[in-house]
Amino acid sequence: MTHTISVLVENKAGVLARVAGLFSARAFNIDSLAVGETEDPTVSRMTIVVRGDDRTLEQIIKQLNRLVDVIRVRDISKEPFFDRQLMLIRVGLDGKSREKLLKLAQDLGAQVVDAHQDNAIFELAGDQKKMDGMLEAMKPFGIREVVRTGRIALSQKTEVTLKDLKE
Amino acid sequence: MKLKGAKILMECLIREGVEVIFGYPGGANLPTFDEIYEGKIKFILVRHEQGSAFMADGYARATGRPGVCMATSGPGATNLLTGIASAYSDSIPIVAITGQVRTWLIGNDAFQESDVIGLTRPITKHNFLVKDVRDLARTVREAFHIASTGRPGPVLIDLPVNVTQDETEFEWPEKVFIRGYQPTVDGHPGQIKKAADLIAKCKRPVIYTGGGVNLSGASQELTEFVRKTGFPITMTLLGLGAYPGTDPLSLGMLGMHGHASTNHAVQNCDLLIAIGARFDDRVTGKIEAFCPKAKIIHIDIDPASISKNVVVHVPIVGDVKLVLRGLNDIVQAPDVSEWWAEIREWQKKYPLWYKEDGSIKPQYLCEAIYRAAGKDAIVAADVGQHQMWLAQYYRFDYARTFLTSGGLGAMGYAFPAAIGAQAAYPNRLVIALVGDGGFQMTMNELSTVVQSKLPVKIVIMDNKCLGMVRQWQELFYKKRYSQVFLDEGSPDFVKLAESYRVTAKRVSKKDDLGPALKEMIATPGPYLLHVEVTVEENVYPMVQAGRALDDMIGSLS
Numbered sequence A: 001m002t003h004t005i006s007v008l009v010e011n012k013a014g015v016l017a018r019v020a021g022l023f024s025a026r027a028f029n030i031d032s033l034a035v036g037e038t039e040d041p042t043v044s045r046m047t048i049v050v051r052g053d054d055r056t057l058e059q060i061i062k063q064l065n066r067l068v069d070v071i072r073v074r075d076i077s078k079e080p081f082f083d084r085q086l087m088l089i090r091v092g093l094d095g096k097s098r099e100k101l102l103k104l105a106q107d108l109g110a111q112v113v114d115a116h117q118d119n120a121i122f123e124l125a126g127d128q129k130k131m132d133g134m135l136e137a138m139k140p141f142g143i144r145e146v147v148r149t150g151r152i153a154l155s156q157k158t159e160v161t162l163k164d165l166k167e
Numbered sequence B: 001m002k003l004k005g006a007k008i009l010m011e012c013l014i015r016e017g018v019e020v021i022f023g024y025p026g027g028a029n030l031p032t033f034d035e036i037y038e039g040k041i042k043f044i045l046v047r048h049e050q051g052s053a054f055m056a057d058g059y060a061r062a063t064g065r066p067g068v069c070m071a072t073s074g075p076g077a078t079n080l081l082t083g084i085a086s087a088y089s090d091s092i093p094i095v096a097i098t099g100q101v102r103t104w105l106i107g108n109d110a111f112q113e114s115d116v117i118g119l120t121r122p123i124t125k126h127n128f129l130v131k132d133v134r135d136l137a138r139t140v141r142e143a144f145h146i147a148s149t150g151r152p153g154p155v156l157i158d159l160p161v162n163v164t165q166d167e168t169e170f171e172w173p174e175k176v177f178i179r180g181y182q183p184t185v186d187g188h189p190g191q192i193k194k195a196a197d198l199i200a201k202c203k204r205p206v207i208y209t210g211g212g213v214n215l216s217g218a219s220q221e222l223t224e225f226v227r228k229t230g231f232p233i234t235m236t237l238l239g240l241g242a243y244p245g246t247d248p249l250s251l252g253m254l255g256m257h258g259h260a261s262t263n264h265a266v267q268n269c270d271l272l273i274a275i276g277a278r279f280d281d282r283v284t285g286k287i288e289a290f291c292p293k294a295k296i297i298h299i300d301i302d303p304a305s306i307s308k309n310v311v312v313h314v315p316i317v318g319d320v321k322l323v324l325r326g327l328n329d330i331v332q333a334p335d336v337s338e339w340w341a342e343i344r345e346w347q348k349k350y351p352l353w354y355k356e357d358g359s360i361k362p363q364y365l366c367e368a369i370y371r372a373a374g375k376d377a378i379v380a381a382d383v384g385q386h387q388m389w390l391a392q393y394y395r396f397d398y399a400r401t402f403l404t405s406g407g408l409g410a411m412g413y414a415f416p417a418a419i420g421a422q423a424a425y426p427n428r429l430v431i432a433l434v435g436d437g438g439f440q441m442t443m444n445e446l447s448t449v450v451q452s453k454l455p456v457k458i459v460i461m462d463n464k465c466l467g468m469v470r471q472w473q474e475l476f477y478k479k480r481y482s483q484v485f486l487d488e489g490s491p492d493f494v495k496l497a498e499s500y501r502v503t504a505k506r507v508s509k510k511d512d513l514g515p516a517l518k519e520m521i522a523t524p525g526p527y528l529l530h531v532e533v534t535v536e537e538n539v540y541p542m543v544q545a546g547r548a549l550d551d552m553i554g555s556l557s
């Protein structure tokens, strides 16, 4: 079972190592981890996608909460939420396929980042399904390189605002 | 007024109530030692940094206040690791302060640089690298706060040399607020009510308590709870002393080397009330077969301890002291005399036993120490057979009188830990019971007791071997004794002690033991008693690894 957890942490050196270390020390599996600053520069948000049964997930959340630099942990996959990832994909190109490929990419919602004689880079943002669709569609043309961010996610409901976290 | 970092550090330690520091100097903490020279806080110079961490731990266990140890960067810091790891396993509040290379050299493989923050991340509750002297006072404040509140644990402060030399305005932050760290201390009244409901309905209850009760200082509340309910209580190794071991309601220790009768009671209970305990595998045996018929109430300050190893029915997160108060207010216990009758039968059937054969039996030594020591004594046990025998035969009646490395099981712990406790209580009797193996890991601290004039009493239970490992090799490896005999290399312990100007004596006859212990206790100053005991003796009863708790060997003589 895959869960998406949203973790607010102090935006300090070493916090990522603490979180990553916890996962490795306790043999929890991370599918992806994305981290970035929030609207408050002293706080970062990590979106972590993990696999495990309910008991493992409960332990992961409790263990994350034990970390002093972790401010809030929430399993947002329990409620309606939106998630997105970003993918850059380099696809092979030739005179014949060019037009077809560009059209297809456009239909799938991808942007052209860069295009050359023999290859093009597309950018695609969206959820997992959209990524999978794009990869499937590009396969016949020859995928040369793929790079993806981890998943980032927000709950449909407004989470605690950072102001609430202050004293 | 502007103060140097090193001075700010000392000022902070004084304000935190630190009365003694255990440590060792080096290049990266020279400015700090220049302040220690002022003598405002007592300093105990150790002979190996590992000892200083164990001492801080022993100090903390005996007093309930954070112990402080100090080491230089690189090798000094890495020498602390075992002691920090042990404190982490047992949730002991210590603050370790390490020197670090100058901030601009960090990451450059500088002389005596090691990534202490990285090394200690998994074995500390939290750690700090102070990069700016302006952060120092707040960091020290937070370190002590984190170490001693919630589920306690070791905290490390890594202090680069230049930070201790830089100056800034000294401001002591009275209040600490850490937004990511707010332990729950009050138990939820609804949960407490649920627990009381289960208690009212049970027929075969067992109270199972761990180190958390000692850490919380909840002996009084626990005693009230036990007396009020009349329920049987068993304690883990770290829980011993929280409830009087001599009281008839106490079933003593449970677990791998617990009393067989106690393990039977636990396995057959219909309600297990776990308080400040964490269902360690040495306690539960085969986890799937643990307490098969019981509902479980679990009171603990650390939510992560709850439902980690076993699923519990009524979790209560909070400080056990406060939760027990709430529970004591409403609890109504059923009559459990039939259950007690059953337990008394087990106790009759499975008493602890050993066979006399003319040698000094190690079990007898533990009984003799118990008889000689008196209620006020603090006893530290190292790791191995002697540790288990002491836990079985010594009846601890008071919290904070038993020091041992339980979770990590770090040999070499007891002697330094005893030094730490003695530094806190110079006038109390402090005894370290050690094996001939473990003592040789930290016996260098003999220098420390002499130099610091601490009257620690050392009793070596010398079975000429690494007894606990030998026992496993005897039982599970067909007596293929592999690297467990120490005798040929061991020193003459009496002469060794004497070379440090420590009074010492050897005993190998049973009749001499009692008088020798008396003499040891009556002799002022440190003392080493070398006791030669039976070599091939096993700790029984025993739950073999992977077996259910009531599936024991050696429970009958």
Ligand SMILES: Cc1ncc(C[n+]2csc(CCOP(=O)(O)OP(=O)(O)O)c2C)c(N)n1
Binding pocket: B382, B383, B384, B385, B386, B387, B409, B410, B411, B412, B434, B435, B436, B437, B438, B439, B461, B463, B465, B466, B467, B468, B469
């Ligand atoms: C630092 C460390 N190394 C190894 C062990 C494994 N170990 C556990 S008990 C034991 C034997 C201890 O021998 P001794 O100190 O003589 O005590 P005894 O068991 O004989 O009472 C050993 C080697 C340990 N617990 N700690």
